[in-house]
Amino acid sequence: MSVRVDKWLWAARFFKTRAKAKEAIDGGKVHVNGQRTKPSKELVPGDSLRITQGFDEKTVVVKTLSDQRRSATIAQTLYEETAESQERRAVRAEQRKAAGSHIMTEGRPSKKDRRQIHRFRDQNQ
Numbered sequence: 001m002s003v004r005v006d007k008w009l010w011a012a013r014f015f016k017t018r019a020k021a022k023e024a025i026d027g028g029k030v031h032v033n034g035q036r037t038k039p040s041k042e043l044v045p046g047d048s049l050r051i052t053q054g055f056d057e058k059t060v061v062v063k064t065l066s067d068q069r070r071s072a073t074i075a076q077t078l079y080e081e082t083a084e085s086q087e088r089r090a091v092r093a094e095q096r097k098a099a100g101s102h103i104m105t106e107g108r109p110s111k112k113d114r115r116q117i118h119r120f121r122d123q124n125q
Contacts, residue, residue: 002042003065005032005049011066013075014051029053049079055096059085 003011006021009030015021022039024030031050032041047062060079069075109117 001065002044003067004039005030005037005041005043006039007067008043008062008065008078009049009051011069011075012078013069013072014053024051024053055092056089057085058089 006018006025009015009021009024010018015024021030025037025039028036029052030037032043033048034050043062043065045062045064049060049062051058051060059082061082062078063080064078066078
């Protein structure tokens with residue numbers, strides 16, 4: 001049995017819809033065995049996937065295949081995240097936490113942010 005990459009990512013609950021999984025694959029956010037892939041690529045157990053979602057990058061090894069979306073506990077049995085990947089994610093999370101609130105995620109800048117932007121601009125002219 002083989003399953004399409006986009007279908008497996010959806011079944012393993014990495015993405016809410018197959019359309020979002022396909023979009024991520026087309027955008028180069030998913031690599032199979034170290035290479036960019038297409039949504040229709042067939043997965044087999046033992047394949048390695050590198051998945052980038054937001055700030056996180058996970059490297060997982062496919063343990064079993066499924067084309068049906070089940071509960072989260074069942075979905076976690078479909079793959080195993082590598083130890084190096086878990087360690088890298090923990091280090092990056094700590095770095096982001098140490099950086100504090102300097103990372104603007106969305107929305108308009110606050111009054112304090114605007115003042116810092118203007119101060120920075122004035123100093124670098």
